[in-house]
Amino acid sequence: MEFVTTLIIILAVVAVVLLHVAYATYFERKVIGHMQVRMGPMRVGPHGLLQPIADFVKLFFKEDVVPAGVDRPVFYAAPIISLVASLSSLAAVPFARGLVIADINIGLLYIFAMSSVASYGVVLAGWASNSKYAFLGGLRSSAQVISYEIAMGLSLVGVMMSAGSLNLTDIVEAQKADFFGCYAIPQILGFFVFVVAMLAETNRTPFDLPECESELVAGYFTEYSGFRFALFMLAEYVGMVIMSTIAALCFLGGWHGPFDVPYIPNFWLLIKIYFMIFFYFWIRATLPRYRYDQLMRLGWKVLIPLALANIVVTGIVKTFIS
Amino acid sequence: MEPLELAEILKKRFPGEVVDIVSHRGQVSVIVKRERILEILENLRDDPTALMNHLMDLCGVDYLGKKENRFEVVYNLYSIPLRHSLRVRALVPEDDPRISSVTSLWRGADWHERETYDLYGIVFEGHPDHRRILLPEDWEGYPLRKDYPLPGPKTEWHGYEEVKEFSKRLRKYDFSGSPGEA
Amino acid sequence: MDTTRMKPVLEEEGELFTLQMGPQHPATHGVLKLDLELDGETVVRCRPVVGFLHRGVEKLAENMTYAQSMPLTDRLDYISAMANNVGHTVAVETLLGIEPPIRAKYIRTMVCEMSRISSHLLWLATHALDIGAMTVFLYCFREREWILDLFEELCGARLTTSYTRIGGVRQDVTGHFLESLLRFTDEFPEKVHEYETLIDTNRIWLDRTQGIGVLTAEEAVQLGLTGPSLRGSGVDYDIRKHRPYDAYPYLDFQVPLGTHGDVYDRYRCRMEEFHQSNHLIRQCIEKLPSGPILSEDAPDLVMDPRPKCVTADASLSAGLIKIIEERKHFMEGDVYVSTEVPKGELGFYFVSDGRGIPMRMHIRSPSYIHIGSLPALCEGGMISDVIANIGSLDVVLGECDR
Numbered sequence: 001m002e003f004v005t006t007l008i009i010i011l012a013v014v015a016v017v018l019l020h021v022a023y024a025t026y027f028e029r030k031v032i033g034h035m036q037v038r039m040g041p042m043r044v045g046p047h048g049l050l051q052p053i054a055d056f057v058k059l060f061f062k063e064d065v066v067p068a069g070v071d072r073p074v075f076y077a078a079p080i081i082s083l084v085a086s087l088s089s090l091a092a093v094p095f096a097r098g099l100v101i102a103d104i105n106i107g108l109l110y111i112f113a114m115s116s117v118a119s120y121g122v123v124l125a126g127w128a129s130n131s132k133y134a135f136l137g138g139l140r141s142s143a144q145v146i147s148y149e150i151a152m153g154l155s156l157v158g159v160m161m162s163a164g165s166l167n168l169t170d171i172v173e174a175q176k177a178d179f180f181g182c183y184a185i186p187q188i189l190g191f192f193v194f195v196v197a198m199l200a201e202t203n204r205t206p207f208d209l210p211e212c213e214s215e216l217v218a219g220y221f222t223e224y225s226g227f228r229f230a231l232f233m234l235a236e237y238v239g240m241v242i243m244s245t246i247a248a249l250c251f252l253g254g255w256h257g258p259f260d261v262p263y264i265p266n267f268w269l270l271i272k273i274y275f276m277i278f279f280y281f282w283i284r285a286t287l288p289r290y291r292y293d294q295l296m297r298l299g300w301k302v303l304i305p306l307a308l309a310n311i312v313v314t315g316i317v318k319t320f321i322s
Numbered sequence: 323m324e325p326l327e328l329a330e331i332l333k334k335r336f337p338g339e340v341v342d343i344v345s346h347r348g349q350v351s352v353i354v355k356r357e358r359i360l361e362i363l364e365n366l367r368d369d370p371t372a373l374m375n376h377l378m379d380l381c382g383v384d385y386l387g388k389k390e391n392r393f394e395v396v397y398n399l400y401s402i403p404l405r406h407s408l409r410v411r412a413l414v415p416e417d418d419p420r421i422s423s424v425t426s427l428w429r430g431a432d433w434h435e436r437e438t439y440d441l442y443g444i445v446f447e448g449h450p451d452h453r454r455i456l457l458p459e460d461w462e463g464y465p466l467r468k469d470y471p472l473p474g475p476k477t478e479w480h481g482y483e484e485v486k487e488f489s490k491r492l493r494k495y496d497f498s499g500s501p502g503e504a
Numbered sequence: 505m506d507t508t509r510m511k512p513v514l515e516e517e518g519e520l521f522t523l524q525m526g527p528q529h530p531a532t533h534g535v536l537k538l539d540l541e542l543d544g545e546t547v548v549r550c551r552p553v554v555g556f557l558h559r560g561v562e563k564l565a566e567n568m569t570y571a572q573s574m575p576l577t578d579r580l581d582y583i584s585a586m587a588n589n590v591g592h593t594v595a596v597e598t599l600l601g602i603e604p605p606i607r608a609k610y611i612r613t614m615v616c617e618m619s620r621i622s623s624h625l626l627w628l629a630t631h632a633l634d635i636g637a638m639t640v641f642l643y644c645f646r647e648r649e650w651i652l653d654l655f656e657e658l659c660g661a662r663l664t665t666s667y668t669r670i671g672g673v674r675q676d677v678t679g680h681f682l683e684s685l686l687r688f689t690d691e692f693p694e695k696v697h698e699y700e701t702l703i704d705t706n707r708i709w710l711d712r713t714q715g716i717g718v719l720t721a722e723e724a725v726q727l728g729l730t731g732p733s734l735r736g737s738g739v740d741y742d743i744r745k746h747r748p749y750d751a752y753p754y755l756d757f758q759v760p761l762g763t764h765g766d767v768y769d770r771y772r773c774r775m776e777e778f779h780q781s782n783h784l785i786r787q788c789i790e791k792l793p794s795g796p797i798l799s800e801d802a803p804d805l806v807m808d809p810r811p812k813c814v815t816a817d818a819s820l821s822a823g824l825i826k827i828i829e830e831r832k833h834f835m836e837g838d839v840y841v842s843t844e845v846p847k848g849e850l851g852f853y854f855v856s857d858g859r860g861i862p863m864r865m866h867i868r869s870p871s872y873i874h875i876g877s878l879p880a881l882c883e884g885g886m887i888s889d890v891i892a893n894i895g896s897l898d899v900v901l902g903e904c905d906r
Contacts, residue, residue: 430728
């Protein structure tokens, strides 16, 4: 019986997240559209509300082109690896108090592990495609994900030290007990590093080098079309939702807000997640793209020392207070 | 300096090379023999009274049936610091269409010369990368010559057969409708 | 065919990796192809391949009258067709010795500067998009649309304008057109400021453009660069000042110069030119004299190469006339006239043998020379800088391949 309940919860979570992902694409196009003095999608449904569904139908029924000379098993597996790894991270994410599929003690570590696995999909896609653009995109992605994962992990160490736990529910509750009510203020340095690394980890502007269209056409998914392409897009947006959720949980106080909203236990969490997703789009509409070596320099020479400094400061403060 | 004065100075310096000085609408052309063109242009570029540091244009002209020397290579020079211009026209005969390259003086002459070779068949000796540029590398003939017909040559491009063969091989794939119909 | 398909991704020639960028590539601005040899992300060798868009404009023009070949120039730099039209017409007028009326000169200068603004807007849009700043792209297109609408009002076409006539212009400007244009010039400086707020001091933009693709003044002249690409290196060479044509001698404007010769300075030069062009348009509107728009000497469009002259000849007895087949209609000779188009120096070299058809029309297109200088800019840089460099030279392949 417990198995069935878990299965139902899993299905519910995946369905809700995929719905969010679908409308995140719509939201992105609308937000960026209005920032760029245009309307965004307007044709399908009122104000283009059915656009994500139309996109899905189009991608689903498109011809699936597999170029000659690709490494077929890997080519087929790559998008699935990306998506499955992204979706697996959802298991450890609490969406409200008690609403979590697997309330494991090392939730944060598990999510990191899964987001690293997701980058295998990108690397393998680049390798298997037998295309030079895809290959360069895959190479860039592997280098980028490895360097920014370190910065991201280190930026969260301060949070772990403050909360004294790796369990995400505990971290949220610890923030409630904190003087500021969220870790974004005492851990401001860590929060900054985390936000930058989060953009890089999900390959978004200004760090969208693996898929940067101006030099690498489309990067690692140049050769993908139809539904396989859609899987990559899904994985990217799921990754974005997860990163936004972690930011909201670890730094912005999770589901706690200034006042309680009746009947919607995770009202504040959703608001915070939507804000973070909006932030992604805002950045995309504003900033140009870094060059590959500048990105590496930023990661290794700026973000990692900052994150380390944050750990030291947190440690000193914590020792001093206790 | 007035271009006519420049031309006179050039004539004094290279008496055996300058064939004629022509003026039209205030623009002066010095017609020279092709043998020492590199020296003449280098002199124009480096001489402090001329200082022609900007090669505005380099092109070929075909005077088929109008002049004794069928081709001319035209150098339009300009001096950015002194603000004067001069045109040098080197005569190139039909039976031996070659002239020295000026890429050693102006790197920008590189593509101008390749274009002139491509369209007129004038060979530039000493050019570092002497290939066709605008036309395919296996093109036959030089289209801007006056005896090249406007609609193109009567014969088919020799790569055409190859392309036709290739398209026949692709015929087993169906690009239009649902699979199995063709 | 199958053997090439099965080649591994890495062609092991030493450690180099060959990337054929283009001709279908989103950032090569048309059908430019670059053969890049990469060592990791560093460009070791860059060889541009052009000619995919070669239409033989020069050969075609040798079989048309001067007036007929003018519409061909629309298709050279299709982003600033007006400036090309003016360039062609000024050259033909110099060759044939026709002086256009002063009003036509002012109108031409005005449309030239409008097309400069429109061309620079498109350049800024695509250059910023290549570097990743997406919003600038749409902001620029908003203003470009306005200019194209004005062109449409003026001559009925938005891109391929064919507006000039030998000895003047085709249609006169209307009061409504001038009003709209004045309103545009009022609002445009603010819009330029809007683009600048997005990228001008943006850290990432500076990192991507400063110190990239550096050319010293000597190198730039050696390579034959012209226009803003040359002025970014600090060389004061603007044909509007050096060899003024049309109404430029009567107008007041400055030539913005760069100092470092990198991508950023070339970008700044063009941004300043927005203001200068705007200023020039305002002056043209204010000073626009009245009068005819087409010279009395303007040849008709046919430019019949073999007009028949009927004259009474004294050597024949009275009452008889002699029919002379006059083939030579114009003076023989050659001219090279260049004008400052948005991309650089657009030169026309005409050789006339006296007929109404040019014996030779050679087009010195700035983009052709600029693409030729790409190896000098790109080699040694990173692959992302190739894109920034192509953008900073502002090339159009229609003009390059002719």
